[in-house]
Amino acid sequence: MLTAFATLLSHYKRHPGQLAMLLLGLWVASALWSGVQAINASARDSYARAEALFTTGLDRLERRDGEPLTRDDYLRLRRAGLPVSPLLEGSIEAPDGTQLTVIGIEPFTLPGDSDFAAAGTAGELTAFLTPPWQTRVAPDTLPALGMSHREAPGAEPRLAGLVEGRLPPLILAPRLPPDTLVMDIAAAATLLDSGERITRLVTAPEALEQAPEGLVLTRAATLVSPGQLTESFHLNLTAMALLALAVGLFIVQAALGLALEQRLGLLRTLRALGVSGRGLVGLLALELLLLGIIGALAGIVSGVWLARVLQPDVAATLGSLYGADVAVTLNLPWHYWLGGLAVTLGGLLLAGSGVLWRAARLSVLGLGQAQAWRSGFQRQLKLMSAAGAAVALGGLALWLWLAWQPPGEGLLAGFGLVAALLLASALWLPPLIALLLAGLGRLLRRRPLAQWALADLQLQLPRLALAMMALLIALSANLGVSSMVGGFRLTFLDWLDQRLVADFYLRPPVEQHDDIHAWLAEHDEVAELLPTRRSEGTLVAVERDTDTRELALPVGVYGITPGTALLPSWPLLATRAGRDDAWQAFAAGEAAFVNEQLAIAEGLAPGDRIGLTAPGGEAVLPIAAVYPDYGNTRGEVLLATPELARRFAAPPGSIGIVLAPGGDGAALRTGLRQHFAIGGDELVDQREVKRIATGIFERTFTITRALSALTLAVAALALLASLLAQARERRLQLAPLWALGVPRQRLVTVQLAQLGGAAFVVGALALPLGTLLALGLVAVINVAAFGWRLPLHVFPGEMALTLATAVGVALAAAALPATKLWRAPPRALLAEEAT
């Protein structure tokens, strides 16, 4: 058996290129897969840790007037029997500039349902509660503190700017989120010098029926849960990684097929020499396993590298998009390694199963093989068409099912639909190309070389089909995803432009609000002031005509000032009786607007009346308009600011400052600082906001681009592998043509034209498919994930780029075999014929 195995492997000694191609395919596929998985695993771990830290799981109480709560408030509420727990939050700067969040907790009253209970390591409570206290910190925060894992436990890092100069002794708590220090509230109060002040009170979800007097209750359910939100982002990445894996396996399939085909004779000989069919399959499987392990391990290692390269961008994107803290360093659980290996080996087995099947059915005499392939390929094409139709039907069924789902549901089904779309198109590609070639061949009967080229391409189709499918998928995904991200960016930035009409946004301290407002109103530099207010409310009733529906939906209530600067640009999606009418009613306090999310979720339309309760009052108002509210996951009701103040006693919020033409922003800033001691934090330049938003999208783009470029590169590799695999055979077919008097130059040109043309067709098919994919992403997946849809943007530039990429990729892949043909000495062509 060992001899037989060595004999089998000796093939690769003669053909190291094939071995390289096989390993390359496995390597690239598993690298992309495991890289993305590494990012996902690491990010998920971060969320799990963040969620364990009561950021999302608990209801919170804050003072209505925006003043900080104190220990007395806490004691008063406890003595009234309310199950509240104090939380002190602050930030300190690490030696390397990282902002560390300090969280002080009161472990006795912190609700047990919050996972914090599991966040610490077992340690003596006394040590946690009494000086010098303890700092619980995740190991991945240690670098920011300039500590190694080994020296950290018990260390007391010295930080500049601390009252005491040192942190309490460190205790490692791996389940804490990164850049977070958790300690007893007494320690945190000392560290932050916060005296009696606390940041907020928390309670177990739904523990309180209503907010105590003077406080605002924010339900955990209404807080953004990064887990939910980012799930779609990760699903996106996973889908991309799977795609890359599939494309990579195309390469493997092609290389394996060739390696088998060229060894058919050898296999027959081995069979004739007495190796059993089963033994032969076993040997081939062993060979697969060996290759798989080598490829997968190399892939996983490179995947981790890839993840490390992409991770900072991913972390930054998630951080700014969803407010989810993600560790910048990788944190890989053990199952990640095993999973990566399993997926690669599984994929390899799938790709190699055909080869093993053929080896198992290998006839010793090798008769009747040649005649069968043509009808075999025809059968395969029919099968592909049928399978494509079946997948398309499945996709249709999913789509119909999705149409019945409420928004925000069916994310997985949405991805299923997109996958079905891609798969069906890929399956239909070879039959379509075959049909196209047959038709063109008939048209070009009079052009012998063209006819030959088409017929020849048809002959190559079985070999190239897989690579073409891979190319189609990669191209469509590339186009679809960049259309979506591009569209998202366009829409969002547009929306920002419309919303951020003021030049500055000022968040004055509550007690200074009125003074500052008055001061600003008299200032010559200022053209208009746009104050806002914000409150939490409950949507209690919806009236349409005479029907009244009762409900209890927590909503945000937001007040804006319909000033002259804001009015023309604030977008409205639907109105009761035109824009002017809507704004008039809004400004007069006779109507409210609702955001798109709320309208979709509750089936609201302009003209409906909504009953709204909020601390301080209740109101029934007609809906005058629905407005787009990208990026928000919550339902929101919009009122004119004075109305919000009058009806619900909402605390004052930020003030938008529109400068007069030629107004000097710097002077205003100086004035505010001199009169009210208002520094940089409270006054935000609108341009700064836009710059940050643009930055976020640029990073998202970077990741998406990197991943889709890599996928495309893999597809190109698949094509190259297929072409190289058949290069020798191709030369044998081209040699007689050359002998018949077709110059080599033309043969090379014809070859390139063949592939370029085929790729062009694939690229052309990828255009509608990619657009459809983008539509699926914005209209199905986005609705399922976020509850609102994005307008579909079509980017002709992207499309042209896709076409060019398709042809470019094909020509690049064809270049190597063509050069080989070009370089081959004429005699070699015929010499090959002699062997």
Place this chain on the structure above:
Amino acid sequence: MMRIAILAALLAALWLAGCAEEAPPGETAGFAGLGQEAGDFAQAHEGIRLSFPEDHAAHPDYRIEWWYLTANLEDERGEPLGLQWTLFRQALTPPDGRPEPAPWAADQLWMAHMAVSRGDTHRVAERFARSHSGQDDGQAGAVAEPFRAWIDHWQLATRVDTSDAPGDSFTELQLTAHQDDAHGGFGYDLALVAEGPLVLHGVGGFSQKSADGQGSMYYSQPFWRVEGEVTLDGETRAVSGRGWLDREWSSQLLGPEQQGWDWFSLHLESGHKLMAFQLRGGGADGGDYRSGTWIDPEGEPTALAPDEIGMTPLATQRVAGREVPTRWRLEIPRAGLDMIVEAPHAERWMDTSVAYWEGEMIARDAESGDNLGIGYLEMTGY
């Protein structure tokens, strides 16, 4: 894990049963760490003179302390009810290691248990808090004059207005505690009037707890007349009956070998009161250590020596997955008593962070079966 850490520390504050097998051997000197060396803490010993009202307040220099109230009640239709309210204190640091008083700084931990029971129904709640011994405005605490012991909105406080004439505010108390739960909530609001004097156990209030001399300061008020309202599963009823308050503090309560106890407090029809306990293990020759006080109707105590108390479990019942003795023979020859003391309802498991059994008992004459009295039994370590 944090929870477990909290529990591990609180174990040491409890005169209760625990999960000794979960804690490392080094920490389980005696039951639940109650046998730890007193170290830098103040030490209970014979000869300390109790002084009131000061000793009603917390003794932060000692490691552990409690205010432990039980009551046997009846509603207007004569149906029996039981209740328990307990406030436990544990010092986090010895007196010389206390942090400076600061807004959240703590050197004392507090835990409270409440229970209401009627028939097979038994509702239990638990609370935790921290305080600094230098401040008496915290989330929990106990002050002497005017008397108040509290955690959050649960409190036992004087009803005597001492603002004009300072005096003993401990004779009339109000007990208030409520807890929401899935059954509609439970709690009580009760007036307590002392119908007798305070009773000092052991030798002038020093109660020995093992043969080698470990012990605690221990006094009781067993003569409470209780009137008020009890709410159970959302239903409030007027009640009246008798209450018993135990006050105890120490820094090293147990001998290192003691692993649990059975503790009786009985109101006898004759007007006598009986306190008797046995600590399993830690007696002479490794036997059980018994002690008790026989109190006459005027409140005059007679300390009972270990060999003057007979305490024999007769039958067990399965409660919360454990075999718990719910029928006892209690013999006090000196008082001419031979009693069968039995729990009418076995489901009195305190499913708190440290679990134990605490429930109403009925005492009958062992021979005649005549009703002799009612009371409470606490059993730990099962």
Place this chain on the structure above:
Amino acid sequence: MLEFRQVYKTYATPQGPLAVLEGVDLELRGGESLALMGESGSGKSTLLHLAAGLDLPDSGEVLLADRSISALDEPARARLRRDTLGLVFQQFHLVPSLNTLDNLRLQARLAGRDNAEWSTHLMQRLGLAGLERRYPEQLSGGQQQRLAIGRALAPRPALLLADEPTGNLDETTAGEVLALLLELVREAGSALLMVTHSAQVAAPLDRCLRLTHGRLGALTESGLMEPGLTQPEPSRR
């Protein structure tokens, strides 16, 4: 039609240079048929490749249709080949992607001399009528060889070069195919240069030459131009 003038050809091999042709002179006139015989490895195929312009001589001259192939660039040689030559290979070299009829007409079409009548005639004469829509791999060996001959003759080339055209066929079939080949060559008016190692195959042709030690000689009665051909030739591969 075809002329070799003192043609020398040497190949580099791992064992050192190998002289294959050492001053070959040959002349073939239009319509004439010539058999070229020789042992395996005697350089017959090299001579044929030079005649077809697939390879170039080291020295000397090969004139095809009065044009020196060395003076032409590759595309020009390819065109010359397309316009003047028909090639029949031992391994047929049919184009697998084209059906029988398209294969037959391929070179004629490439050369722009496709003649439907002649093609149909050839199909019939070659016994391939009715098999037009079949693909090469669906034909028998004899049919494939006849198709290869038909493809070479379809443009009525001035010169047909055939390399062991019957080498892969059994004796009976070989005889039939050869007879047909000669008949059709005559019909097409082409000259013929055929490489064979079989005297029986060579016999019906106008002339017969033998390649030994890189030189050409006429076939003597004994079948050997020069006696003493015992010196082993160095192996070419």
